[in-house]
Amino acid sequence: MNLDREKLILEIKEAFKHVKLEEGIGIFEADELDACSSDKKIQKAKIKDRSWWNDWKNIEEKHIAYYSSVMCFMDSKGIKWAIPAYMIYALNNYENGSFSVDTTIYAIERGARGYDELDLFTIEQKKVIAKFLQYMLFVGEDWVDTDFAKRALDKEWSKYL
Numbered sequence: 001m002n003l004d005r006e007k008l009i010l011e012i013k014e015a016f017k018h019v020k021l022e023e024g025i026g027i028f029e030a031d032e033l034d035a036c037s038s039d040k041k042i043q044k045a046k047i048k049d050r051s052w053w054n055d056w057k058n059i060e061e062k063h064i065a066y067y068s069s070v071m072c073f074m075d076s077k078g079i080k081w082a083i084p085a086y087m088i089y090a091l092n093n094y095e096n097g098s099f100s101v102d103t104t105i106y107a108i109e110r111g112a113r114g115y116d117e118l119d120l121f122t123i124e125q126k127k128v129i130a131k132f133l134q135y136m137l138f139v140g141e142d143w144v145d146t147d148f149a150k151r152a153l154d155k156e157w158s159k160y161l
Contacts, residue, residue, distance in 0.1 A: 016084035024077025030070035068100040071107040075114035109152035130160040
């Protein structure tokens with residue numbers, strides 16, 4: 001199964017290779033929104049997002065582990081930018097009990113759309129998200145919220161398999 005995981009990671013990287021944050025809500029900004037921070041702090045966080053990691057491939061695992069609930073406060077552009085990093089993190093860390101693994105599944109179960117409810121994914125990206133859920137169902141019974149992964153597949157994503 002390890003080879004399948006590696007293949008899936010490569011598919012995620014390929015499907016999302018050109019995705020940038022652009023004007024979407026990134027990790028630091030979403031965290032400040034979660035904290036109901038001042039407009040000044042939110043703006044500083046937005047600038048920090050762009051200076052740290054406009055490219056999702058630059059998001060370090062330690063940040064994904066720490067900022068587990070930020071996708072709840074992102075717009076659709078932010079989620080499209082963050083979801084590949086979070087899925088790869090989940091594939092590599094589903095056995096360690098990180099809450100970021102389940103929150104990735106929860107974000108996908110909600111349609112992987114931000115508060116603006118826009119569907120910005122390509123068919124290729126939707127297919128790889130569906131494969132991610134399928135993989136989590138296959139390996140994650142003892143470690144992840146497979147009920148939500150199954151619900152996400154049943155609700156929306158299985159048509160892309």
